[in-house]
Amino acid sequence: MPDLPDKRTAFIDWYLAVVEAADLTDKRYPVKGLNVWPVYGMAARRNFDRVLVREIEATGSHAVEFPALIPETEFAKEKEHIKGFDAQVYWVTKGGSTDLDTKLVLRPTSETAMYPVFALWVRSHRDLPLNVYQIVNVFRYETKTTRPFLRDREIHFFEEHTCQANEDHATERVRSNRGAFERMAHAFALPYLAIRRPEWDKFPGAYYSIGLDIPLGEARTLQIGTVHHYRENFSRPYGIQYEDADGSQKFVHQTTFGISGRLLGAVVAVHGDQKGVVFPTELAPYEVVVIPIPNAAAGDAPERAAGEIAERLRRHGRRVHLDDGEERPGAKYFRWELGGVPLRLEVGRREAEGRTVSATDRLGRKSSFPLDRLEHEVDQRLGEFDRALRERAAEVFRTSFEVARSITELAGSTRVRLIGWCGDEACGHAIERGIDGALLGTPEDPLPFEVGPVGPCVACAKTDGVRWAVASQPM
Amino acid sequence: MPDLPDKRTAFIDWYLAVVEAADLTDKRYPVKGLNVWPVYGMAARRNFDRVLVREIEATGSHAVEFPALIPETEFAKEKEHIKGFDAQVYWVTKGGSTDLDTKLVLRPTSETAMYPVFALWVRSHRDLPLNVYQIVNVFRYETKTTRPFLRDREIHFFEEHTCQANEDHATERVRSNRGAFERMAHAFALPYLAIRRPEWDKFPGAYYSIGLDIPLGEARTLQIGTVHHYRENFSRPYGIQYEDADGSQKFVHQTTFGISGRLLGAVVAVHGDQKGVVFPTELAPYEVVVIPIPNAAAGDAPERAAGEIAERLRRHGRRVHLDDGEERPGAKYFRWELGGVPLRLEVGRREAEGRTVSATDRLGRKSSFPLDRLEHEVDQRLGEFDRALRERAAEVFRTSFEVARSITELAGSTRVRLIGWCGDEACGHAIERGIDGALLGTPEDPLPFEVGPVGPCVACAKTDGVRWAVASQPM
Numbered sequence: 001m002p003d004l005p006d007k008r009t010a011f012i013d014w015y016l017a018v019v020e021a022a023d024l025t026d027k028r029y030p031v032k033g034l035n036v037w038p039v040y041g042m043a044a045r046r047n048f049d050r051v052l053v054r055e056i057e058a059t060g061s062h063a064v065e066f067p068a069l070i071p072e073t074e075f076a077k078e079k080e081h082i083k084g085f086d087a088q089v090y091w092v093t094k095g096g097s098t099d100l101d102t103k104l105v106l107r108p109t110s111e112t113a114m115y116p117v118f119a120l121w122v123r124s125h126r127d128l129p130l131n132v133y134q135i136v137n138v139f140r141y142e143t144k145t146t147r148p149f150l151r152d153r154e155i156h157f158f159e160e161h162t163c164q165a166n167e168d169h170a171t172e173r174v175r176s177n178r179g180a181f182e183r184m185a186h187a188f189a190l191p192y193l194a195i196r197r198p199e200w201d202k203f204p205g206a207y208y209s210i211g212l213d214i215p216l217g218e219a220r221t222l223q224i225g226t227v228h229h230y231r232e233n234f235s236r237p238y239g240i241q242y243e244d245a246d247g248s249q250k251f252v253h254q255t256t257f258g259i260s261g262r263l264l265g266a267v268v269a270v271h272g273d274q275k276g277v278v279f280p281t282e283l284a285p286y287e288v289v290v291i292p293i294p295n296a297a298a299g300d301a302p303e304r305a306a307g308e309i310a311e312r313l314r315r316h317g318r319r320v321h322l323d324d325g326e327e328r329p330g331a332k333y334f335r336w337e338l339g340g341v342p343l344r345l346e347v348g349r350r351e352a353e354g355r356t357v358s359a360t361d362r363l364g365r366k367s368s369f370p371l372d373r374l375e376h377e378v379d380q381r382l383g384e385f386d387r388a389l390r391e392r393a394a395e396v397f398r399t400s401f402e403v404a405r406s407i408t409e410l411a412g413s414t415r416v417r418l419i420g421w422c423g424d425e426a427c428g429h430a431i432e433r434g435i436d437g438a439l440l441g442t443p444e445d446p447l448p449f450e451v452g453p454v455g456p457c458v459a460c461a462k463t464d465g466v467r468w469a470v471a472s473q474p475m
Numbered sequence: 476m477p478d479l480p481d482k483r484t485a486f487i488d489w490y491l492a493v494v495e496a497a498d499l500t501d502k503r504y505p506v507k508g509l510n511v512w513p514v515y516g517m518a519a520r521r522n523f524d525r526v527l528v529r530e531i532e533a534t535g536s537h538a539v540e541f542p543a544l545i546p547e548t549e550f551a552k553e554k555e556h557i558k559g560f561d562a563q564v565y566w567v568t569k570g571g572s573t574d575l576d577t578k579l580v581l582r583p584t585s586e587t588a589m590y591p592v593f594a595l596w597v598r599s600h601r602d603l604p605l606n607v608y609q610i611v612n613v614f615r616y617e618t619k620t621t622r623p624f625l626r627d628r629e630i631h632f633f634e635e636h637t638c639q640a641n642e643d644h645a646t647e648r649v650r651s652n653r654g655a656f657e658r659m660a661h662a663f664a665l666p667y668l669a670i671r672r673p674e675w676d677k678f679p680g681a682y683y684s685i686g687l688d689i690p691l692g693e694a695r696t697l698q699i700g701t702v703h704h705y706r707e708n709f710s711r712p713y714g715i716q717y718e719d720a721d722g723s724q725k726f727v728h729q730t731t732f733g734i735s736g737r738l739l740g741a742v743v744a745v746h747g748d749q750k751g752v753v754f755p756t757e758l759a760p761y762e763v764v765v766i767p768i769p770n771a772a773a774g775d776a777p778e779r780a781a782g783e784i785a786e787r788l789r790r791h792g793r794r795v796h797l798d799d800g801e802e803r804p805g806a807k808y809f810r811w812e813l814g815g816v817p818l819r820l821e822v823g824r825r826e827a828e829g830r831t832v833s834a835t836d837r838l839g840r841k842s843s844f845p846l847d848r849l850e851h852e853v854d855q856r857l858g859e860f861d862r863a864l865r866e867r868a869a870e871v872f873r874t875s876f877e878v879a880r881s882i883t884e885l886a887g888s889t890r891v892r893l894i895g896w897c898g899d900e901a902c903g904h905a906i907e908r909g910i911d912g913a914l915l916g917t918p919e920d921p922l923p924f925e926v927g928p929v930g931p932c933v934a935c936a937k938t939d940g941v942r943w944a945v946a947s948q949p950m
Contacts, residue, residue: 026592026595028592028595029541029542029588029591029592030546030548030549030591031542031544031546031577031579034542034544035542036539036540036541036542036592037539037540037541038539038596039537039538039539039607042537042538042539042540043537043538045540046538062514062517062518063514063517063518063521064511064512064513064514064517065511065512065517065520066504066511066512067504067506067509067510067511067629068543068612068614068629069506069509069565069614069628069629071505071506073505074505086571086572087571087572088570088571089570089571090544090567090569090570090579091567091568091569091570092565092566092567092568092581093566093567093568093569094565094566094568095563095564095565095566095616096561096562096563096564096616096618097561097562098616102506104506104565106567106581113504116504116505117501117503117504117511120501120503121513132514137543139543139544141570141571141573143571153544154542154543154544
């Protein structure tokens with residue numbers, strides 16, 4: 001196993017190497033952009049999905065599943081939406097040797113699959129809110145360079161779609177989604193910004209879009225989730241209306257909330273280091289790996305102690321792997337560091353005789369504790385590991401932004417830029433040309449670090465209505 | 476809500492009505508054979524998947540996921556296989572407005588997606604066995620009449636694929652799969668037969684196929700699962716070989732094990748009655764529904780007791796629904812019988828005052844017990860409900876078969892037929908014409924009921940090598 005490329009100087013090479021070396025994906029499938037989820041990556045994905053399901057269901061959303069194939073006629077009903085996806089959908093045109101009467105789109109997202117049926121489900125104000133989600137794969141014929149998790153052609157996708165009685169309720173649902181995402185991001189130890197996209201970059205068909213973005217070194221950012229308010233933009237063409245308490249017919253207001261496997265890639269990209277992946281505890285396929293250190297003078301005492309530890313932790317509800325194979329301990333350390341296991345426990349002769357355990361977490365912090373306090377000590381160390389991971393990520397996050405006071409300062413940016421923006425579209429495009437990237441938009445919340453007061457618009461120098469905005473090179 | 480059609484005299488009408496009335500599926504999606512999983516059906520599917528995952532993982536199999544799109548070049552590598560699926564695959568021919576260089580098949584099953592990658596994964600005898608499974612949707616362009624769960628165009632699918640060192644190990648894996656299926660069928664309370672398919676009806680590319688079949692009234696049967704032994708039939712064209720301990724290169728022997736959402740349809744079809752679905756406990760979206768019976772003289776005592784019951788059962792790990800809405804109790808009974816909830820608990824004035832609970836299971840058996848023994852009594856009643864359901868299904872199963880001693884006796888069969896068959900293909904086809912259906916093949920195990928000794932072959936009257944075989948009208 002050769003060393004990984006340097007994360008700081010060759011980020012993308014490092015990323016591509018680490019996701020394969022750690023067995024999170026297999027890129028050797030014979031179609032570009034379609035990757036295999038091998039056993040280890042699939043275990044991480046299962047944990048990923050569990051967090052998403054837990055947090056969205058806590059907000060009163062229910063799982064459903066809609067078909068993957070959407071008839072062209074339904075797909076084309078909302079004009080902005082089809083314009084936005086037209087160039088990147090896969091078309092199913094034949095069944096067996098028969099040309100299909102109606103061509104079918106492989107879903108790139110599920111508005112157009114769900115909303116004709118929502119129109120049947122929603123009849124009365126008593127049917128509202130309708131909050132449903134699905135975890136499925138979506139398909140996009142990407143023409144840009146594909147990268148596992150970050151840009152795939154078959155995408156692991158979480159999408160919530162809701163119908164609300166009015167605009168305020170929909171706004172409230174957007175807020176609830178943001179709360180759910182905050183808890184997901186906490187589990188994944190990922191600091192992020194919620195940024196309202198400019199008009200020209202919102203989701204096709206949306207009233208407004210909030211992107212959930214993370215900095216990713218230099219001026220790069222990655223969108224790891226989105227929340228959209230649709231108002232009546234889809235309910236009108238799809239006829240989703242209800243009878244209100246007063247007998248009047250009203251169109252629902254809709255929202256959506258999307259997260260993809262890209263978020264799993266973001267975890268790798270943000271937390272990983274030169275040794276490999278670093279998983280927060282909730283995501284790790286194994287939370288703990290237990291390694292006996294053979295010792296001629298100790299007989300099988302280390303192996304027996306290691307077995308006892310693994311068994312007790314399993315009963316305690318932890319995902320644990322006992323690595324009692326014949327390799328050298330060093331090779332095992334190497335593998336499980338690469339795989340991002342949060343906590344490694346070792347038992348050699350000294351530990352077996354003294355009924356103790358040596359522990360090393362994935363941030364390299366070593367300690368030891370008495371075997372009889374195993375469960376408690378492991379819980380505590382995993383909690384501390386997650387806290388430390390969160391703090392380290394927050395520190396990197398804080399140093400990833402830099403204020404720019406003029407368009408010319410944007411050229412050659414090596415950090416994500418915070419700028420004053422008056423909200424004008426022409427100024428926005430000038431900013432985008434300046435950074436050779438995108439104006440992500442205006443943060444929804446006060447910035448989580450000190451930047452002082454906003455200056456004038458970097459493009460037009462106006463001070464009226466100027467707000468902080470974020471400009472970057474999105475991946 | 477109109478009455479359901481009569482299950483005995485109008486089985487298919489009853490089935491189609493019950494899966495929609497109970498909200499297991501929504502057929503109003505605008506493409507035939509593509510159905511929506513609504514909230515209630517999706518909850519049942521989640522339980523269904525959990526049983527499959529638990530039982531297959533207990534046999535040392537691991538989750539993976541392969542792409543849904545298969546390039547035509549890989550799809551065409553095994554000649555029998557492509558012949559078997561050619562007529563019923565969906566073709567993706569365009570991405571955006573671009574014609575794809577290589578057409579893509581939407582997977583009808585995943586041999587041809589997985590095996591090119593297995594060839595990379597398997598290098599040494601130390602990589603074996605490779606036992607992996609995925610739960611995904613597969614797609615078949617059905618030209619026959621589609622029916623929810625029983626015959627869909629987008630199919631919820633479990634597929635295990637394994638690589639073994641040699642034929643014996645593969646045979647052992649087939650046995651292990653059959654054991655896993657036995658435990659799944661136990662959870663679903665479904666008696667079935669494992670039947671080795673005749674040569675002309677095996678899976679395209681298989682060495683042999685075992686169908687897992689259930690009788691479904693009159694002469695009908697339904698295949699609810701399959702286990703296949705492939706020998707080297709796929710490993711040769713896909714080049715899946717390994718270096719054995721002695722340094723020689725060998726092709727792996729492969730097996731597969733497939734189950735689809737059809738099994739969920741089978742549960743509805745077998746256990747359901749004139750009131751609706753009857754779910755075995757493991758599958759039920761709610762295991763218990765709790766209904767307070769309002770009583771003017773009792774104040775809110777029934778509601779408070781019902782709330783306490785629901786809360787205690789939830790803490791006890793049960794899936795429970797508290798139906799404290801404003802409908803009449805009778806309307807609630809009706810709905811949850813339709814939905815197949817195994818156990819209904821009621822609390823009225825008498826129960827609230829006496830600290831007791833009235834219970835009715837989905838087979839109509841009534842009882843009551845002290846509230847302080849709630850958890851224990853509920854566990855016991857659910858266990859007894861499953862046992863009773865299993866016994867009822869076993870009784871129907873036993874009476875679903877009838878021996879036929881001649882081809883002419885097969886005409887107009889009103890039961891599944893057991894016949895003597897010499898194993899000859901011409902005789903097999905004569906039998907198929909006789910019953911106007913299919914010769915399912917020869918049972919793998921002794922029949923689980925008494926039928927006496929097998930007579931001569933019903934087609935040729937030979938007695939040499941004659942074995943019991945099963946003839947039916949497969950759905």
